[in-house]
Amino acid sequence: MTFRVGISLAVGRPDSGTIDRVGAKAAPAPVVISAAGLVKRFGQTEALRGIDFSLTRGEIVAVMGPSGSGKSTLLHCMAGILAPDAGTVTFEGRQIEGLSEAERTRLRRTSFGFVFQFGQLVPELSALENVALPLLLNNVKRSTAEAEAAAWFPRLGLEGMERRRPGEMSGGQAQRVAVARALVTRPSVVFADEPTGSLDTIAGEQVMELLTAAATEQNTSVLLVTHEARVAAFAQREIVVRDGRVSGAAR
């Protein structure tokens, strides 16, 4: 199954000239966010059983694993949405457990972005207003916020659709708006939980292209939870969570 253009299922051999792009890596980037010994319980269930993990500046990492393995819980703990029962999350040198709820909220608003599977856009607001919303919450002037939001639309492939409401868009279009909304504040980290989960192949691919390309441009790190290998392949590396632990091979 080798094609004329050299695209085959086989792993690129040194002489095949196809793996340079992945192999070449610059000096190691600084760690942006890390977890150490993370434990989280829900009643009797131990969802996380001691996870160590770190994300460097601009890095895109896929978190894989079966349903119920703890991958979403890991994301929620790292984002400060859930408080771990043991262990620490350190963001840019500060332990987020030590912060007040108000400080954590501010952190999520200014330094983090979020993309979920669905239902994250405000249905009453237009696409443009949805993208501008995080800037407005950070006290950016409305005209500036809307201008910055509008600048995203050509890149989203949604020029002319700025005034549509989420209900008047396809799932893929709405999800691209959600990606812009997550990135518009130029956050340090975007947390994406199954961002293509409810989309077909092509729409999902467009969302992933947009998310990874835009995050790379602004040097935003991405923690991408997915159970789909094709989606995980957009990341630079993967970790596999199984039974609340990071499993063997790739760390």
Place this chain on the structure above:
Amino acid sequence: MSVPHALLGLLEQQPHHGYDLKRLFDSYFAPDRPLAYAQVYSTLARMEQRGQVRLEAIERAEGPDRRPFAITDGGRAELERWLHEPLLPEPHLQAALYAKVVLAILSGRPVEPLVDAERHAHLERMRELTAIRRDGTLQVALLADYCLFHLEADLRWLDVTAARIDDLRRQILQVSETK
């Protein structure tokens, strides 16, 4: 499917005659496509030349073809190497992957490291293809997609298998008790 490695895995348990090896191979690895005797013996002969198996001392009052084969240290090393090295992602991996999983269970080796190593090798290749399709023409992207979907199918099979390891172990060990 790597017949020599499957035979090494069976011989690792205990020495077997060619006939037993064929029977065990068929029941564990290829219920749908039994091995020909000729293939079993020619494979064993090649493995003997490579120093991976040897014929045991002649049993009393038995002809040469009743001598059982045994694994050598060289054979054990080769089996270890094969089990731990992820298979290169390529079409029709399924039989070889399956053989690895079954052998790991039969020999009491942990299965998960094997599955993880294979998943990692597959994802590496998928990342390369994703980069190729990003920078290529639509034709290139479509060809890369074809490969990506096949690799993804392998991975889904691995995930399903990993999720059912306990049941599989129970069933395989049951079969092995009745042998």
